[in-house]
Each structure stands twice: as C-alpha cells, then as structure tokens.
Amino acid sequence: MKKHAITATVNGDETDFICYPDQTLLEVLRGDLELSGAKNGCGTGDCGACTVIFNGRPVNACLVLAAEVNGAEIETVEGMANGAELHPLQQKFLDHAALQCGVCTPGILNMAKALLEKNPDPTETEIRFGLAGNLCRCTGYDKIVRAVLDAAAEMRGNPS
Amino acid sequence: MNEIKRDGSGTNYKWVGKNTRRPDGVDKVTGRARYGDDMVVPRMLHGRILRSPHAHAKILSINTSKAEALKGVKAVLTSAAIPDHPLTEPPYPPIINDLHDISRNVMAREKVLYDGHAVAAVAATSERIARQALKLIDVEYEVLEHVLDPLEGAGPDAPILHDYQYTVGVDPTPDKPSNVFRVISGSRGDIDAGFAEADEIVERVFTSQPVHQGYIEPLACVATASEDGAVELWTTTQGHFVIRALCAKLLNMEMSMLRVTPSEIGGGFGGKNTVYGEPVAIRLSQMTGRPVRMVMSRSEVFRASGPTVGSHTRIRMGAKKDGTIVAAEAAVHYQAGAFKGAPIGRAVETFFSSYTIPNIQVDSYDVCVNRPRVAAYRAPGAPMACFAAEGVINELAERLDMDPIDIRLKNAVRDGDQSLMGTTYGRIGLVDVLEALKSHPHNAAPLGPNQGRGIALGYWMHGGGLSSVTAILQDDGSLSVATGNPDIGGSRSSMRAMAAEELGIDIELIKPIVADTGSLAYSHLTAGSRTTFATGMAVVNATREVIEKLRALAAKKWEIDAENVSWEAGQAVPAPSAGDGLKPLSLKELAGMATKMGGPIAGHSEINAGGAGAAFSAQLVDVEVDPQTGFVSPTRYTVVQDVGRAISPDYVEGQMQGGAVQGIGWALNEEYIYDENGRLLNTGFLDYRMPVASDVPMIDTVIIEVPNPNHPYGVRGVGEPCLVPAPAAVANAVENAVGTTMSDLPLSPPKVLKAVESVSGAGG
Numbered sequence A: 001m002k003k004h005a006i007t008a009t010v011n012g013d014e015t016d017f018i019c020y021p022d023q024t025l026l027e028v029l030r031g032d033l034e035l036s037g038a039k040n041g042c043g044t045g046d047c048g049a050c051t052v053i054f055n056g057r058p059v060n061a062c063l064v065l066a067a068e069v070n071g072a073e074i075e076t077v078e079g080m081a082n083g084a085e086l087h088p089l090q091q092k093f094l095d096h097a098a099l100q101c102g103v104c105t106p107g108i109l110n111m112a113k114a115l116l117e118k119n120p121d122p123t124e125t126e127i128r129f130g131l132a133g134n135l136c137r138c139t140g141y142d143k144i145v146r147a148v149l150d151a152a153a154e155m156r157g158n159p160s
Numbered sequence B: 001m002n003e004i005k006r007d008g009s010g011t012n013y014k015w016v017g018k019n020t021r022r023p024d025g026v027d028k029v030t031g032r033a034r035y036g037d038d039m040v041v042p043r044m045l046h047g048r049i050l051r052s053p054h055a056h057a058k059i060l061s062i063n064t065s066k067a068e069a070l071k072g073v074k075a076v077l078t079s080a081a082i083p084d085h086p087l088t089e090p091p092y093p094p095i096i097n098d099l100h101d102i103s104r105n106v107m108a109r110e111k112v113l114y115d116g117h118a119v120a121a122v123a124a125t126s127e128r129i130a131r132q133a134l135k136l137i138d139v140e141y142e143v144l145e146h147v148l149d150p151l152e153g154a155g156p157d158a159p160i161l162h163d164y165q166y167t168v169g170v171d172p173t174p175d176k177p178s179n180v181f182r183v184i185s186g187s188r189g190d191i192d193a194g195f196a197e198a199d200e201i202v203e204r205v206f207t208s209q210p211v212h213q214g215y216i217e218p219l220a221c222v223a224t225a226s227e228d229g230a231v232e233l234w235t236t237t238q239g240h241f242v243i244r245a246l247c248a249k250l251l252n253m254e255m256s257m258l259r260v261t262p263s264e265i266g267g268g269f270g271g272k273n274t275v276y277g278e279p280v281a282i283r284l285s286q287m288t289g290r291p292v293r294m295v296m297s298r299s300e301v302f303r304a305s306g307p308t309v310g311s312h313t314r315i316r317m318g319a320k321k322d323g324t325i326v327a328a329e330a331a332v333h334y335q336a337g338a339f340k341g342a343p344i345g346r347a348v349e350t351f352f353s354s355y356t357i358p359n360i361q362v363d364s365y366d367v368c369v370n371r372p373r374v375a376a377y378r379a380p381g382a383p384m385a386c387f388a389a390e391g392v393i394n395e396l397a398e399r400l401d402m403d404p405i406d407i408r409l410k411n412a413v414r415d416g417d418q419s420l421m422g423t424t425y426g427r428i429g430l431v432d433v434l435e436a437l438k439s440h441p442h443n444a445a446p447l448g449p450n451q452g453r454g455i456a457l458g459y460w461m462h463g464g465g466l467s468s469v470t471a472i473l474q475d476d477g478s479l480s481v482a483t484g485n486p487d488i489g490g491s492r493s494s495m496r497a498m499a500a501e502e503l504g505i506d507i508e509l510i511k512p513i514v515a516d517t518g519s520l521a522y523s524h525l526t527a528g529s530r531t532t533f534a535t536g537m538a539v540v541n542a543t544r545e546v547i548e549k550l551r552a553l554a555a556k557k558w559e560i561d562a563e564n565v566s567w568e569a570g571q572a573v574p575a576p577s578a579g580d581g582l583k584p585l586s587l588k589e590l591a592g593m594a595t596k597m598g599g600p601i602a603g604h605s606e607i608n609a610g611g612a613g614a615a616f617s618a619q620l621v622d623v624e625v626d627p628q629t630g631f632v633s634p635t636r637y638t639v640v641q642d643v644g645r646a647i648s649p650d651y652v653e654g655q656m657q658g659g660a661v662q663g664i665g666w667a668l669n670e671e672y673i674y675d676e677n678g679r680l681l682n683t684g685f686l687d688y689r690m691p692v693a694s695d696v697p698m699i700d701t702v703i704i705e706v707p708n709p710n711h712p713y714g715v716r717g718v719g720e721p722c723l724v725p726a727p728a729a730v731a732n733a734v735e736n737a738v739g740t741t742m743s744d745l746p747l748s749p750p751k752v753l754k755a756v757e758s759v760s761g762a763g764g
Helices: A025-030 A088-095 A105-118 A124-130 A142-155 B025-029 B065-069 B099-106 B127-135 B150-154 B191-197 B240-250 B278-288 B298-304 B344-350 B382-399 B404-411 B430-438 B491-503 B531-558 B587-594 B649-668 B726-738 B749-763
Strands: A004-010 A013-019 A051-054 A057-060 A073-075 B002-005 B045-051 B057-063 B073-077 B118-124 B138-143 B180-188 B200-208 B220-225 B231-235 B258-262 B292-295 B311-319 B325-337 B359-368 B451-461 B465-473 B479-483 B510-514 B565-568 B571-574 B602-609 B614-625 B632-642 B699-704
Touching: A013 A025, A025 A051, A051 A105, A057 A105, A088 A105, A088 A142, A088 B025, A105 A124, A105 A142, A105 B025, A124 A142, A142 B649, B002 B649, B045 B127, B045 B278, B045 B298, B057 B118, B065 B073, B073 B127, B073 B278, B099 B240, B099 B278, B118 B127, B118 B278, B150 B311, B150 B325, B150 B359, B180 B344, B191 B311, B191 B325, B191 B359, B200 B382, B220 B278, B231 B240, B231 B278, B240 B258, B240 B278, B278 B292, B311 B382, B325 B344, B325 B382, B344 B359, B344 B382, B344 B451, B382 B404, B382 B451, B382 B726, B404 B430, B404 B451, B430 B451, B430 B614, B430 B632, B430 B699, B451 B726, B465 B531, B465 B587, B479 B491, B479 B531, B491 B510, B491 B531, B531 B565, B531 B571, B531 B587, B531 B602, B614 B649, B614 B726, B632 B649, B632 B726, B649 B699, B649 B726, B726 B749
Parallel strands: A004 A073, B002 B699, B045 B292, B231 B258, B325 B359, B479 B510, B632 B699
Antiparallel strands: A004 A013, A051 A057, A051 A073, B045 B118, B057 B138, B073 B118, B180 B359, B200 B311, B220 B231, B220 B292, B311 B325, B451 B614, B465 B479, B465 B602, B565 B571, B614 B632
16 A cells, blocks of 8 residues: 655644554554554544644544645644643643543543633633544533633633 | 431541531642653653554564664563563462553554454653654464444354364353353242342343543653662552552562552543553663653543443333332443453342342453453443333333332332342441432422433442551651552542541641552552552551550550550540649640650551442432433432441532533443444544533432441442442433434434434424
8 A cells, every 4th residue: 555745833843754544643653753642542532532633623533544734733742831831721620620540631631621622711612512523431411511611711802 | 419427427627527628629729730641750651552553463474673673762662572471370369460461552462353453552751752663563463253232252153262262151161162251040940930020021122332431641750770670660550559450470570679659630531440551661671771751642631542332232121010029131242452350259249139129130351352352441341231120111111110219219129138249238328318309399399391310220239458558656746647549539538537537637747649569568459449448448547546646655655554544635645543733745745756756656557348338329310401402401310328327418419410521421432433444543532522511410419328347447349339320310311302212322312212213203
C-alpha cells in the first residue's frame, strides 16, 4: 500500500508525517506524533476519549483518516494549556474533582472547549447533550457538568 | 446538593476531610499521565490474539505455519507454549484459587468455551501485520451445543462445559458431571415456622443480566523478557502484586524474576483484578527476545474479559401486620461464565444482611455457562441480590400500607446484631443512613405525571487485608509515600491527607507514588473498597515511624532523652523540663540534618488490616417513563451512605455519584445480546449502551460519618456500597411509575412499554 506524506498544523506547529491511506488520525497522533493524550477507548467513535479539534470542530480522531488532515489545524489536549498556565477548563476540572481515573478527561476537555466556543453560556442540559458523545464510567458526570458550567462562567468574565 | 453529616469528631483536622487538589491531577488534564497503552518501548513488537468464533467447541487442530511464514511475524503461540496446570495442582492462597482454569481462560486448551475465547496469539513488527497473521491461522473446531442461561445451565439436559466437574456441596455426591460447580447455603431459625407467623408473604422471581464494568481504558500491557530470565511487565491493573503472582505461577517462573509496574489505570471497577493478555505477552517476549505490547480492542474487552454475573432468583419474604419481617428465603443461580467462581458466597452473605430477620434460608448455585469467565464488579454478587431482596421489601411495604423507609427502620440491623454469616456488627451507621434519607427534601418532593419514586438499601462488607507502605523523608522536608495500590479514583489524595495530618505539615509536601512490585512488600488489590482503609492504615503507621525517628534525631541534637521530645504541628518540641534554651526544630531543619547525624530517615509498614466492617448506602430515585416509547429517564437521585470518615470528600462524593450512575445503566440499558449460536452481537459501546451525560440528572449525595473505630481516622471504605442498591432503587421507581411489578433487568424500553400497555389495557 502506498504511503502518503502529510503536513498539518498540530498544536500550532507545522508537522509532517507519512501514513498509510487507511490509517486513522488517532493512530498517527498516538504513534508517530507521540501525542498519547488522545485515548483509544473504542476505535469506533462511540466513547469520545480520542476527541480532538480539527479545523475548529471536535472530531473523534479514530474516525478521521490521517490523510484527511493535510493542510488542517489539529488541536489536542497537549496544546490546551498556555505554557505553564492551565486552560480554565483544565483548572476547573481539578477544582471540581471532575475526574477520577482521568482516561476520558482529554476527550471531554476538548469537547467542552468546542462547546463553549459555540455557546459560551450553556445550560446544564446543553452541556449534558454537548458531552453525550463522551463516555465517563467513573464520575456519573455530575462534577464534570459543574466544572464546565464554572469554566464557562469564568471564561465569560464572571468567576464564581 | 452534596452534604456531609459529621458526628462531631475530627473537627481539629487540618487535612483529613478537606478538599485539596489531587496530586496526579495536572498530569491527567494535560494528557501527560501514562495509561496502559501509552507505553512505548524500543524494538517493541505488537501482539494480537486470535479468538474463537464459537460459543462451545472442541479444538481439533491449529495450523500456524502460514502465519509464521508472513514477513514481519516474529512468533506465533498456542496453548502448547503455555505450561499446563492440572486440576490437582494446589492453590496459592490468598492470591490464586485455580491455575487450571485461569491458564485455560488465558489460552484455550482442549475446548473453546465462549465466543471470544483466546486460541492463538502472534507477535509482529506492526499492528497491521499482526492482524494479517491472525487471518492465516487455521483452527479446526468441532462445534458443540452451548448454554447461556444460568437456570438452563444448571438443568439436567444442559450441554456440559467441563466433564470433570461434579457439584460440590450437595448430598449425596453426584455421579454425573454438572455445570453447577458448587451450592452454598446459609440459614438460621426455622424457615417454615417463620412463614407460618407471617400475615403477608411476597414471592417473586427476579432476573438480572451480566453487565460489564465498562472501564474506558481497554486492557493493555507491555512485557519485556531478558535473555537472563528476568521479565518486566507494564500493565493496567488494580493490583500488580496479584498480576505478578498470576503470571509467575501460570508460566512456572520464579516470582523474583518478574517485576510488574502498574500504569495509570483508566477505570477498573473489579474488572482489572486478573490476567488476560499479560502471560501471553510475556511468553511472546520470551520467544522473540523483544518487548511485546498487547492491547485489547473494545470488542475483545466485551467478548473476552469478565463481566459480572447474571442471576435468576426465586425469593419469598413474610412479615407481620406491624411490618416485622419474620422469614425470608431465596434460591439463587449466578452464572459464572465459562469457569467456576460466581460470587455466591457473597450472595448468601448480602441477601438479607441489612435486616434482623430471625428465620432465613438462602441456597445459591455457581453455574458455568458459555459466556466469558466472570470477574469482580464493584461489590461482586451484591447488587443482584439487593435487587431481589429490596424488591420484595418494597412490595411488602406497599401491601402493609407502610412507608418504605419505616419498614426498613423497623427491621434494620443495629450495633451488636449478627449477620447471617455470624459476623457481629460493630459500630454501624444503618439507622443514621435511613433517618437521613427519610428527612431529605427529596423524600417529600412532589412527583409529576408518569413519574415514580424508588428506594433501596444496600449492604456491603468491606475488605481489609495486606498492604505495604514506605514513607521516605527527603532532605528538603518533604515525605515520599510509596504504596502498592494503583490509584483508581483519587486514593493518592487520601494517602497524602492522612500522612500530612500525622506529620503536621503542608499537604503539598507529601508526595504519594504507586511503587512497583520490586520496591515494596506485597500489597493486595485496589479492590473491596479496601485501599483508603487498609493502605491508609499502613500510611499512618509508616508516617508515625518517621515521626519516632525524628523525635530521636531531635533528642540526639539536644542531647536529651527522646521521651522528652514531642511532635507537634510539624516540629519536634522539647519538654519544658528538658532544659533551657532549646527551641523547637521544624521538620525541614531535622530533614536537613538527618544524613549528617545518623543517616537517612524512612518509615515503613506491612500489615494485614482487619476491622473494615459493614457499610450501608440508601438511595432514592425519581424516574419519568415515556408512555409512548417506554424510555425511562431518571429525574432526581439521592445517595446517602455511611463512609466512616470522608478523607477526601470530593472523591467520596464522586464514588457515590459514579456508583449510582453505573446502577442506572445496569437497571435500564446494559445487557449482552447473543445470537442463536452464542455469538455476542453488541461488542461495542454503541450497542452496549452505558449511561451518557444526557441520560442522567445531577446525583445528590449525603455523606454520613459514623467513624469506624478500627481505623485511625475512622475510614470505612466507599467505592462499592453505592452501587449495591442502585439497580433495585431504579427498578422500584419504574414499578412505581408504571404501576406494576418489574422483575427482569434491564428495564429497557420494549419491556417497559409492554408493562405500560398491560397496565393501561387492564385499566381501560
């Protein structure tokens, strides 16, 4: 099978890689690009643990072919903090104990970030539906929803 | 709303009972934390396992030559490469009960016993080649009849999985093999006389389906075998010491040759207590001389790793007019999957242990069927028992026109009462839990149309056991605390809080780590809600040993007796009588001088912790049933639980909330769907439908603190009791909304719709 040479912007850096046409973005991120923050929970787009931002939209990296991201901008959890300063969502997840095992957390953070960009003042219900593609088996979602509500308030300039 | 009801003790604590930022938190929100399949090792090969497409079949032959010939394939393995362990081989307590079964579960030998059973494995230079190689392995099967249901499996005409298995615990000893491995009974009083006293008797049959733990991180490991016989294993597990023992015993290795390092664990819930790919990865690494990584896909996790049991329970309970329960009996079949080991002992224990019922009879059957070998799942054996027992109590309350909380209070066990298994309860918080639930605003809130309210009470006896800890004082005055328990839900926060409280220093100066099997003495699994209790106790002991050494060091410095030095708020303080001019020495000052004055300081503790005791969780849930579709939405949920002491309240609440939502899934959606050939159809998260954020409401919690007298900070444990009553409470709420009994889980839309229609049909 012929390989493809791909160039994409990953977390702000121009990044080159070579992939098979049937390889997923998730395989390349976790493999060649050593960005293992995107987790492989199912490989079929059902758990959301591999959610990354693809040209501003949240996607399951396991359902995107690596070859599709040529020329695109990809953001992963590794690029979320600004240097040593955590993103408000990351901060609020810690403050609200919104993670237990933490394996779903990178995907949920990305999905929440994309949600808040579209809707900076979501209701509880909007957050629950916005995160419905991201499975968490530990928390029962309660503290995750509260963390997103609080992060949204802070990002709007109304810290709780 | 979350609240804590404290008993008044512990108000002087600085760190215990306070919410602090977890030490592993930043790594987990930045993607830096390394889980099972995040490990990459130079020259690593990729292992994959070929699995049976049949529910039950003899393996006639396996031809691996074509796979071996594929370029990039470095090794192909069948059960021939794994040592056999005869039935007669003695167990290795307390870790391993049956190497014969575990070795056959890891790699099928004579027969395949379920769809997904491992039959061969390959190691190749890429995942892609490994997948191709699996397709080139020819396995010839003779397909046999299969059985999936526990009651059918126990029947006289069922296809027999193991022709060597004769039921244990029945008289006379059977002369024919059976799928029933064992019968365990428990009784007290006179069951017939008890029912003769009853004014009201409820008899029902309840069934529940096997459900998977549903951890989001699939099973994954990397094994690196050296030419000198040493093996290093990295794996996602709830107990690396157990994994070491299992792998070493299965592969006839000396345990000293295997070092196991646990990864961060992406959920376990009991499901990561045993081995699947680990022994296979080790053998492939030994065969190839290269590291081998073995990661299970999600469909492999569903097909081949252990869910909890499915159950069939016939239950009868009788009470007097005043609500006094006088007799209860249950006959329960738990399906163990392909190999014996359903938690029927815990079933006998948990069925009626919340109540002072004088006459009890429980008979339980451990039944093998053609499903994956069961594993533990959060209070193994208890939620399905609770579902049946609480179901009949709710019906009794209704028939006697009693409040469901009052009937429970009337029969609740109190301090000094005895469980069916003969345990005398010490200080327990059951009455406190029920009273808090009764006075909770949720209990008085009005219900809307198509809504119903359910209640259930769960009991669980926590584990203690073997834990080892080393606490190392560093030169800068910080304390490294190494435990042997993988941190599955925030236990490092609790370990840190207890050490900081003992030492009297800032919590950020305590650095908890999870150490590998070569660095500590044996520590049992992170399971049985035991870690904060047992390992926490060892943390306290080890920290106290450090304090003793610090007092001795200060005494040496001051040239006084150590008896004249006390430890207060993070510093050594001389007794006023010890002499003038002595100023307290801080931990930091002492740490700086330790290496110059006698040597480094560390404390350690290796214990077998006892006295964890019983814990109770009571739950109230409201649901709304869509009469058009039968879809059930929980609208309000309250969990009240006695945890002894909440060391890290945020994470205690998180356990209670997570347990409740797992119970919602168990009650409403989750089940395994097989085709007529015994092949699993729903092998992914799309069709094995666990609760998502939009399915559930906020989960309110009330933490009750009735401190456990057997723990220095009163810890009882928290992780398991919160799941126990959840399926029962949800099912009861659906019954209440629909207006008829619902006894077969899951209460999925088709079943609920049918019930709705039967009620409206009867009414109209």
